[in-house]
Amino acid sequence: MKSRKTRVIEIEPLTRVEGHGKVTVHLDDEYKVSQARLHIVEFRGFERFIRGRLLWEVPVIVQRLCGICPVSHHIAAAKAMDMIVGVDQLTPTAEKIRRLMHYGQVMQSNVLHFFHLSSPDLLFGFDAAPQRRNIFAVIKEFPELARQGILMRKYGQEIIQHTAGKKIHGTGAIPGGVNKNLPLKTRDALLKDVDQMLSWAKNALEIAKNYTLEHRSLVETFANFKSNYLSLVRTDGALDLYHGDLRAVDAGGNTIFDQVDYRRFNDYLMEEVRPWSYMKFPFIKSLGNLDGWYRVGPLARMNTGLCFTTTGSMKTIRSAIAI
Amino acid sequence: MSKKRIATVSLAGCFGCHMSLLDIDERLIELLQCVELDCSPLNDFKKFTRRCDIGLIEGGCCNEDNVYVLQEFRRNCELLVAVGQCATMGGLPVMRNAIMHGEDPLRECLDEAYMGSAKVLNPDNQIPNDPALPLLLDRVYSCAEVVKVDYQIPGCPPSGDLLWSVLQSLLKGELPELDWSQIKYD
Numbered sequence: 250m251k252s253r254k255t256r257v258i259e260i261e262p263l264t265r266v267e268g269h270g271k272v273t274v275h276l277d278d279e280y281k282v283s284q285a286r287l288h289i290v291e292f293r294g295f296e297r298f299i300r301g302r303l304l305w306e307v308p309v310i311v312q313r314l315c316g317i318c319p320v321s322h323h324i325a326a327a328k329a330m331d332m333i334v335g336v337d338q339l340t341p342t343a344e345k346i347r348r349l350m351h352y353g354q355v356m357q358s359n360v361l362h363f364f365h366l367s368s369p370d371l372l373f374g375f376d377a378a379p380q381r382r383n384i385f386a387v388i389k390e391f392p393e394l395a396r397q398g399i400l401m402r403k404y405g406q407e408i409i410q411h412t413a414g415k416k417i418h419g420t421g422a423i424p425g426g427v428n429k430n431l432p433l434k435t436r437d438a439l440l441k442d443v444d445q446m447l448s449w450a451k452n453a454l455e456i457a458k459n460y461t462l463e464h465r466s467l468v469e470t471f472a473n474f475k476s477n478y479l480s481l482v483r484t485d486g487a488l489d490l491y492h493g494d495l496r497a498v499d500a501g502g503n504t505i506f507d508q509v510d511y512r513r514f515n516d517y518l519m520e521e522v523r524p525w526s527y528m529k530f531p532f533i534k535s536l537g538n539l540d541g542w543y544r545v546g547p548l549a550r551m552n553t554g555l556c557f558t559t560t561g562s563m564k565t566i567r568s569a570i571a572i
Numbered sequence: 573m574s575k576k577r578i579a580t581v582s583l584a585g586c587f588g589c590h591m592s593l594l595d596i597d598e599r600l601i602e603l604l605q606c607v608e609l610d611c612s613p614l615n616d617f618k619k620f621t622r623r624c625d626i627g628l629i630e631g632g633c634c635n636e637d638n639v640y641v642l643q644e645f646r647r648n649c650e651l652l653v654a655v656g657q658c659a660t661m662g663g664l665p666v667m668r669n670a671i672m673h674g675e676d677p678l679r680e681c682l683d684e685a686y687m688g689s690a691k692v693l694n695p696d697n698q699i700p701n702d703p704a705l706p707l708l709l710d711r712v713y714s715c716a717e718v719v720k721v722d723y724q725i726p727g728c729p730p731s732g733d734l735l736w737s738v739l740q741s742l743l744k745g746e747l748p749e750l751d752w753s754q755i756k757y758d
Contacts, residue, residue: 259704264613267587273704288704290637291584294681298667313664316588316729365594365614383615385604396598403597416595417588417729418758515691522686522694525702529685529692538693 256280265366265383267317267358289528304330308422317361319418320354320409324491330424332512343426346412348491350421353408355490356446359547360405363453364398371460394456397449404439404446411435454565461572475500477533477543478552481511486555496553497533497543505533576743577624579610581645583638584665584712585631588729589656590614593628595732606743620648626742627652629721632662633713637706646719651742654715655735657728657757662712664728669711678708723747727756 261271269291275284295314299307308326312319324347331339339347369382372391380386388395406416411431413419421427461468477500481493486507495514497505509517520529521538532541543549557563582590590613596603610624611617627649633639646652657663671677682699686692715721725738734754741748 262613262618264616264618266613269582271704286704288702290635290706292682292685292700292708293584293634293665294668294678294685297671297677297681297684298664300684301672310664310667313586313588313728316586316591319586319588361591361594379616383609384600385609385615388601388604392601396601399597399600402594406595415758416732417591520692522692522698522700524698524700525704527700527705 265369267315267362267366286525289526292527304333304424308424309418309420312418316417318354318358320350320413323413323419324351324422327422327424334424336425339426342430344491346427346429346431347422349431350409350412350419351491353405353412355405357402357405357409360398360402363457364395365402368394368398368456371456397452401446401449404442408439411439458569458572477505477536477541478549479533479543479545480550480553482508482554484508487558488550488554488556490550498553502552505535575606575608576626577608577610577622578612578626578628579620579624579645579649580612580614580628581630581641582613583629583631583642583659583715584634585656585658585663587613587630589628589630589659592656592727592729592732593735596736597732599736603739620644624649625651628655629653629659629715630655631658632665632715633709633718634665635706635708639709639718642715642718651722652715652719653742654721654724656730657726659715660724660726662714665712678710725750728758730756 256276258274258276259271260273263270263272268289271288271290273284273286273288274282275286277283293314295311299310302310307330308323311326312323314322327347331337364387365384368387369377369384372387372394373381381390384395384398387398409419410416412427412429413421414429421429477497479495479497481489482496483489483493486496493511494507495509495511495517496507497517499505506517517534518531519534519538520531522529530538530542532538533543534541551566551569557566580590580593594600609615609617610622611620627645629642629645629652631638633642654660658665662669668677668681671680674680686694686699687697716724723738723742725734727734730738734750737754738748738750
């Protein structure tokens with residue numbers, strides 16, 4: 250008699266990702282995949298930790314959620330504390346410093362993802378031997394490219410250091426503003442390297458573009474799925490990496506909601522608890538827990554933003570969409 | 573000289589210490605000339621391929637898997653190094669070891685995250701409990717409370733520069749005494 254027991258394949262730990270997770274693939278009697286699950290296996294309890302603490306502590310506590318994107322949590326908490334201390338308008342300097350801090354964060358985290366974690370897959374292929382699938386093999390086989398990635402991440406980290414005080418887990422954003430400025434000398438030192446960074450970033454974009462063109466059939470089918478998208482956008486609908494209102498679109502690009510004050514996110518979003526992950530499952534209330542899940546992050550920002558305001562970005566996006 | 577073998581892991585940590593290790597920047601290229609990386613979140617080795625000279629541990633122990641992995645590292649590494657606040661003293665997650673006026677702090681943390689709120693959909697009122705999830709320990713432990721640790725580097729995280737200077741000494745077989753200015757409990 251055939252066993253009714255499902256077979257489970259475990260992939261553990263997940264590596265070259267940002268966080269603690271494992272994947273289980275559940276097979277049915279015919280050895281077909283019935284479920285694939287991403288389990289977030291870490292639970293700490295920040296929701297409770299911050300209750301009853303001094304309010305200036307909150308931005309430095311919650312950033313310890315993640316050592317890769319600490320600035321995002323640091324600033325989100327600082328914004329919440331702004332409201333508590335009654336500051337609805339930062340000084341122009343404070344806003345610029347916080348913005349710069351987060352731009353540094355977005356830069357180092359995206360570089361980390363592209364060069365340090367993902368580039369082995371693009372350069373050597375998914376099926377390369379495990380010994381090669383890491384940044385150290387990239388350093389050996391593509392030393393110049395690896396050097397660019399390392400220096401771009403360094404640049405983002407240095408921006409964070411100068412605005413937050415430390416490269417990881419700084420203290421720069423405080424309730425109502427920031428606790429340090431950016432001396433002109435430091436600003437000029439950072440500006441000196443901007444053109445180099447931009448040219449390397451364009452080079453990286455070219456790598457991604459060529460990879461996509463050369464592996465079109467793989468890219469079109471592998472991990473390609475429809476979803477809703479959510480991000481912050483500016484009042485005029487432009488992409489923004491620091492501040493804005495919530496905009497959600499469906500897989501066809503149709504608006505689900507737009508220009509929602511982020512302080513009212515609870516009215517539009519909810520989280521579901523499922524027994525097999527410590528991570529909760531957020532969803533858009535109006536679509537329900539099964540259909541309301543959405544993607545966030547760089548891809549979502551590309552899909553929700555109506556326009557992009559930095560030099561050359563609109564052209565770049567158009568050429569990406571054309572591909 | 574043959575290359576030293578290093579393994580790294582993040583237990584109940586935030587990956588900040590691993591990021592700080594990457595903050596040695598160009599010196600990564602130099603490191604590669606005297607070091608080979610065994611299992612680590614930075615590559616695709618899920619298990620030890622052979623015995624290692626140095627094991628770098630980020631994070632303390634908050635669940636059963638953390639304990640198994642830490643013991644595995646102890647068995648497979650000549651020198652075990654606790655890197656950062658969480659590994660040396662439990663770090664921020666130890667906030668759940670004691671909550672003021674709380675009888676059962678871990679329960680309070682779980683309740684706050686998963687139960688009884690209009691913001692959370694949890695019809696069965698359950699806390700995640702699937703066998704695929706590691707069981708949480710009664711409290712958060714530092715590495716030295718679980719296994720013998722040979723060397724500790726404080727800091728949240730220790731800076732890339734500090735990690736670099738310590739690593740260079742460890743690779744020469746020395747256990748460096750940290751200057752007071754390098755010891756930061758932030």
